[in-house]
Amino acid sequence: MKWYLDFGHGGKDPGAVGQKQTKESEIVLKIGLEVKNTLEQALEKVITTREDDKYYSLDYRSTKANKNNCDYFISIHMNSSTNKTAKGCEVWVYDKTSKLYNLANNLSTNISNKINTPNRGIKISKEFSVLRKTTMPALLIEIDFISNPLVENNLKSPKYIKDIADTISSTLLSFVNKSITNDDIFYRVCIGAFNDKNNAIKLKNKAISKGFKDTYITTK
Template sequence: MRICIDAGHGGKDPGAVSDGVQEKNINLKIALKLSTKLIGAGYKIIMTRDDDVFVPLYERARLANKKNADVFVSIHNNAAGNSAAAGTETLYYPGSVQGEKLAGLVQKELIRKLQRADRGIKERKELVVLSSTAMPAVLVECSFLTNPVERKLLQDEGFQLLAAESIVDGIEKYFQEVG
């Protein structure tokens, strides 16, 4: 099985920035840990980026499609104007039955291991990495960079590893269910 891992943002696009912490760097750290875990579990990995470079959104989807990925996972972290906003959510493309199934299983594992508020799974039709990928795709919002407690957690290697392990567990449960 081929998994395409997308570390959101990168290069000239920092993503959310809060108290000097840039989302792109946290996303990449989690994505690299996820890659290591999935390779260890026997999966073939396609990375949209493995260092701090900018990759256009359509190029990310094109790469996954060209390499015939079985699943696409985009790693992100949330931001809000209200610093009290907290929790984990997983996004998928509306009408994608398999994307919804994958989102549900990944979200369940993230909540179980990260112990953050469950913001649920949500449909997002406007996100290129969900709408332009030919395989089941999810975008994981691990936690809120703008929440001081979660920002501190996101900078912790152990928390990053837990996020990666949760996503692996969700992917494995997905493949067990779909055969």
């Protein structure tokens, strides 16, 4: 599959900002890049709007996804409210017939369970540009309320960020019948076998010169 990962806001548009000046744009970038890496490790193709703190218009995002013929569009955001006690995860889709409706439900449920925040469920909107202008099935995740001081404080934790990213990644992969794999097994690649040790040394040195610093000679 080819996923389009859209990390909300960026650059001159920080998105929602917490009471301690935590920017939505920076948080979703951290989470999104971890999701990207995990999907790619599972051999999924990934296109992103941005991989640094730059601004891109809403039209740019949907147009880029459409031009790249992506299969699914996933937009990642943090929510905000004037009510500082507001808390919870919700996921937006264009309508109830969306092919990602069940995925949206699973994302909202899994994220809320993982980070112990209320599940606000699936929301419907035909107003969001990235849901309206994309030609592929799309959804928009509002992870939690950055305006809530407790949530904002949690976002300082690398483990909290990773928990969110891993939950999103595993839910997306499950949707396409894959899973996160990390078996902690190291695999070795043999690139030659020689009777003459000098030939083995030459190949070892060549491999090292190409950047394979862990190259070594073994006998059997």
